[in-house]
Amino acid sequence: MTKPPLPTRLSGPAESPGFLLWKISNAWQRRLRVALQPYGLTHSQFVLLATATWFGAEETLTQARLSQLSGIDPMTTSQVLRALEAAGLIERIDHPQDPRAKAITVTKAGRDLARKAVVAVEDADAAFFKPLASDTKRLVAMFQSLVEGNERVDE
Amino acid sequence: MTKPPLPTRLSGPAESPGFLLWKISNAWQRRLRVALQPYGLTHSQFVLLATATWFGAEETLTQARLSQLSGIDPMTTSQVLRALEAAGLIERIDHPQDPRAKAITVTKAGRDLARKAVVAVEDADAAFFKPLASDTKRLVAMFQSLVEGNERVDE
DNA sequence: ACAAGATAATATGTGCGCTTACTATAAGCG
């Protein structure tokens, strides 16, 4: 190593937390995709359906609110919710107070599917993080401080 | 809470490691995008350019090998490398031994750009993981065990 | 009451991860 080809601080990508984060996130997405496949849901569809099911019990949801709750981009939220509507899992009716907005309600089929899918997702999640065993709590704490330390300006 | 709308084990998504992983990965991608913008590179372009620069000093690289080294999907690798070629950062010449393959070499412009970009990426990385301070080492160790515990069958 | 700014939803377009399918060629084996 007389003259390294790149002025990097690390001896390779395997030690870069960002590179590892990217790989792990991809692996997790792959696993989730497989876990959700039997239910005909994509990850985003599941997140929005589950969020709508969970919070729909408490408040009248709009797409903007769902986007905020789920962390999914408003454009993607719009698109995915239309897919969920086409699948008969939710309904998008004109909002009674605000004609700009759509009121989102989960159908019975949507609720039933969400109940089944959430079990599969939590199983997949548990399997994915199993290598960490009891350290998972520590990881969650680290993740939470990363989320806080890297908030977007808005929201 | 007489009857929760979903049979979930957690009190909300904020405690799910998978959900947090997804959010953090998105936030990291956003930051990398901004960091690389001045260099006209996307994340995948940077990874492939840096990998090619790094390992190109040691061996004759093919697209398949680069895909393997970088962890980027072969299809995406093909596509991104053509973009890098169009930008004059790499060259894709027919492989001397194997006519199916392309031999990838980094141009001087590519090497120079990689050297500058890698600094920006490492700065962005450091800033992103700064909230963890010295715990970053611990996180890297956790990430490594997750990568090992969730390998794909192939590779 | 009215103008100015914020907000809800959507159109359009880019890039990427991934899948499936295809061509061409290499490598192994009887």
Place this chain on the structure above:
DNA sequence: CGCTTATAGTAAGCGCACATATTATCTTGT
């Protein structure tokens, strides 16, 4: 030698994250 299998690269297409821009409507300040 010829057959099978594996491999390198590509085409086409889906879904999502994101950026930018548009339309319609709400909200706020004066």
